[in-house]
Amino acid sequence: MLEASDVAVLRGERVIFSGLRLTVSPGEAVVLTGANGAGKSTLLRVLAGLVGLAEGRVLWNGEDALADRAAHAARLRYLAHADALKPGLSVAENLQFWARQWGGDIPAALEAVGLAPLAELPARMLSAGQKRRLALARLALAPCPIWLLDEPSVGLDAASIARLGALLRRHRAAGGLVVAATHVPLPLDGAREHRLDGLPAGVPA
Numbered sequence: 001m002l003e004a005s006d007v008a009v010l011r012g013e014r015v016i017f018s019g020l021r022l023t024v025s026p027g028e029a030v031v032l033t034g035a036n037g038a039g040k041s042t043l044l045r046v047l048a049g050l051v052g053l054a055e056g057r058v059l060w061n062g063e064d065a066l067a068d069r070a071a072h073a074a075r076l077r078y079l080a081h082a083d084a085l086k087p088g089l090s091v092a093e094n095l096q097f098w099a100r101q102w103g104g105d106i107p108a109a110l111e112a113v114g115l116a117p118l119a120e121l122p123a124r125m126l127s128a129g130q131k132r133r134l135a136l137a138r139l140a141l142a143p144c145p146i147w148l149l150d151e152p153s154v155g156l157d158a159a160s161i162a163r164l165g166a167l168l169r170r171h172r173a174a175g176g177l178v179v180a181a182t183h184v185p186l187p188l189d190g191a192r193e194h195r196l197d198g199l200p201a202g203v204p205a
């Protein structure tokens, strides 16, 4: 179980959110919604252990998740806005980079996102949606309990959204949890919405 317990985050002089509580159980999906700047990406980064907390804690199965940051990083996949691809490497080589850390079946992962026919193409030649699919292929490599996804469906065509839905179903059926920020509906059955109302101009800390 992943939990944000009374979390407050400051950016510069501004409070992005405070008193935030969120609990996500195995197999569960939470969709973060809210206006631009409400703090959805910030919350994903908090859960990933990438943003310092002014107050509160991030817990994994009741224990401080960030006490051992390497262990926390190893139990999650964080998909940011940017696709974090290496443009000079081929599609398959990009996945090999991650597979060296996590293991996994590269051809199967490429198949899962419909990129098998483009395996040898340099990543820089992919379209925007294909780049997003390559980023998503990382999720298909090896099982991992926590998926933190920032607008995962941006740029995807209908077939790719269906494939994303299949990946999400498989992950949750195996007990994985998902927290996803989005402005559009995602292929996530029975997801719980957590709305961040934000503080439009920020408030002084």
Ligand SMILES: Nc1ncnc2c1ncn2[C@@H]1O[C@H](COP(=O)(O)OP(=O)(O)OP(=O)(O)O)[C@@H](O)[C@H]1O
Residues within 6 Å of the ligand: 011, 012, 016, 034, 035, 036, 037, 038, 039, 040, 041, 042, 043, 181
């Ligand atoms: N590195 C940073 N330094 C200072 N302020 C930041 C930083 N990153 C984000 N912010 C501020 O934090 C607030 C929340 O940003 P965040 O990216 O989490 O919003 P969001 O809900 O994901 O927005 P969007 O829907 O536009 O993606 C914004 O006001 C933003 O300006």
